[in-house]
Amino acid sequence: MGYIIAWVILALLVGAIGSNRKIGFGMALLWSILLSPLVGLIITLFSESESKSKKIPNYKKHKELGAKAEYKNENEKAIDHYMDALYHLENDYKNKKISKTQNEKRLQHIEELKKKVSELKGE
Structure with missing residues (x-):
């Protein structure tokens, strides 16, 4: 039971990181829950950051x-x-x-x- 709680908490943290990126909170959370928080984090970090995607005024x-x-x-x-x-x-x-x-x-x-x-x- 403790592993599931830790998995969900880590997935939520990855989702929070994803909220500042093009992937968004939901997709980062989904990948983290489906694959693993580590894989979700890697996918999220490869996603373009929101500041770069909105760089052109x-x-x-x-x-x-x-x-x-x-x-x-x-x-x-x-x-x-x-x-x-x-x-x-x-x-x-x-x-x-x-x-x-x-x-x-x-x-x-x-x-x-x-x-x-x-x-x-x-x-």
Whole structure:
């Protein structure tokens, strides 16, 4: 009986580790219970960490999509994507502490995107 309790506790610990990874709590727990906590831990540690999988900021994705749409002469789509990028640059960093250099880069990106949107609108 003690082995089963230890197995479940270790599986829960592996699940907790998995909650900060792409595999998630549930899958890490499942592998740990089905195979063993050790095998579950190995699988979990090979899973990409959540911080790495979300590393690309939202504004970069929209900026790339805007550039692709602009290349295809789909100016309305490009404007929409650039506006989405502006939204993320202006709002995603309100409660985050970033360095002065990072903030200067952020403001520079904002100005570049505003200029790009004005050009595409013909202003």
